[in-house]
Amino acid sequence: MTAAYFVLPLNGLGPHRPELSWTVFIVVLAAIACLLLLQIREVLLDRPDTHPVVVIVLLMFLSVLVFSATYYALARHAGAFVGLQTRLDALYFTVVTLATVGYGDIVPQSQTARLVTMLQILYSFVFLTAAATAVTRRLRSRVGDRLGHSEPP
Template identity: 65%
Template sequence: MSPSGGGRGGWVWPVGAAAAMVAGYFLLPLDLLGPHRPGASWTVFIAAMAVVAVLLLRQIRAVLAERRDIRPGITIPLLMCLSVLVFAGGYYSLAKHPGEFVGLETRLDGLYYTMVTLATVGFGDITPNGQAARLVTILQIVYNFVFLTAAATALTQWVRDRAGERARSRTGS
C-alpha cells in the first residue's frame, strides 16, 4: 500500500483516518467546553472551522491549478468529514447552554443534527431555540453552500480528469 492512497489497498489508511476522527469526536473531552467556558468554546469552534476551511480552499485551488502533488481524492473527503465533526462538536457543546436546543442531548444527537442540516432534511425533532444555536446553524448552512459545495465540485472535477486521463491512456490517444 502506498502512503499516497493509490494502488491496491490504498483505501485502508483514509478509512482508518476517518474512523479515528469519528472515535476522537466521541472520546474527546468536549464537556470541558460549554456554558462554563464560553470564550474557550467559541475560540476552539471558530479556530477549528477556520483551519478546515483554509485546508479545503488549498485543496480546491490545487485542483483548479491541476497540481499533481496532491491527493484531493483522499484529502477532500477527510476534510469534509472533519467539518461535519467540528460542527457536531460545536452543537453538542452549545446544547449544554440552557435554552439553546430542544432535543439535542448527546454527541450522537449533535452528529445527527449536523447531518440533517447538511442534507437539508430538517426533521424538526431537534430545534435550535436560542440565538447562538440559530447562529451556528446559519453558519453551517453558509459553510455547506460555500466550502463543502466547492470542495465537492473540485473533487468531482478531479475524478473526472483522472478518469479521462485513464481512458486516453488505454486508447493510446
Template identity: 60%
Template sequence: MGSGRKPFTPRTPLWRWLVQTAGATLMVVAYFLLPLDGLGPQRPALSWTFFVLALALIAALLLQQIVHVLLNHPHARPGLVIPLLMCLAILVFATAYQALARHPGEMIGLSTRLDALYFTLVTLATIGYGDITPHGQAARLVAILQILYTFIFLTAAATALSHQLRTVFLHRGTDRRRHKSGT
C-alpha cells in the first residue's frame, strides 16, 4: 500500500501513452490496408471533397485543442489528442498523394503507399530529397496546401502541446517541492 505508485488508470501517463500508440498504430495500419482505390482521377469530385472535409475537420479539432490549452481548460487532454490529430493529418496528405499518383504525370517517383507517406514526411520536414516530385498542377497544389497547413495548424498545435507539457512539468515540480518541504 505504501509503495507510492499510482494505480494504472486512464489518467496515468503510461495509459495515455498506450492509447496514443494504439491510436497511431491503428491509423497507420488502416492507411495501408483500407481499399482507397475509389479515390483518385476516376472520381475527382469525391477525392477533393474527402480531402478538403478531412483536413477541415482535423483543423477544427486542432483549433479546439489549442483553445483548450490557451484557456487552461481543466478537462482537456491535448497531450493525448493533438499527436493523434497530427498523425491523421499526415495520413490524409499521404492518401491524397497516393490518389494523385494514379494520374499519369502528377507525381513522379511515387508508386506505393509507403512512397506517399515518405513524401509527406519529407515535405513536412522540409527536407526535399528530390526523388519524388509533384509534376502536375493538382500535385503541386496539394504540396502547397500541405506546407500551408503545416505552418498554420500543425505548428500551432505543436506549440500549444509544448506549452501544455511545460505547464504540467512546472506544476508537478512545484507540487514535489511543496511535498518535500511539508507545506
C-alpha cells in the first residue's frame, strides 16, 4: 500500500478539480469507515472463525494513506500548506496529526486544508479509536483463551 501511495498518479485530483477530489475523498473514506465498522462488529460478535485484526490494521493504515494523498493533492495549490511539498511530507504530517504531536513545521493555511485536517482528527477519534479498541479487545481475548483465562467483564 505504501508503494502504491508513492507512485499513484494524483495529478487528476486537487484544487483544480474540487468536485472530483471531494467525491473521491468522501467515497473512499466512507467505504473504509463502513469496512472498519463491519470488522469491529466481527470482533464484538467474537466469531472464532474470523480474523478481523489483520483487516482492521490494513484499513487503519489505508485511511492514513488516504489522508496523506489528500494533503499532497491539496498542497499543489499555492498557500494551502506551509512546509508540505512532497508525498513524504504529507505522510509525515498525517502521522504527526494522528499522533496529536503537532510540531508546527507543516501548517495548514487554507480553509480547505484546515477542514481536511479537522476531518482527519474527527475521523481518528471516532473510527480509528474504535478500531484500535477492537483490535486490543480481540488480542486480549485470544491471549486470555490461550492462557486459560476469560476476559474480564
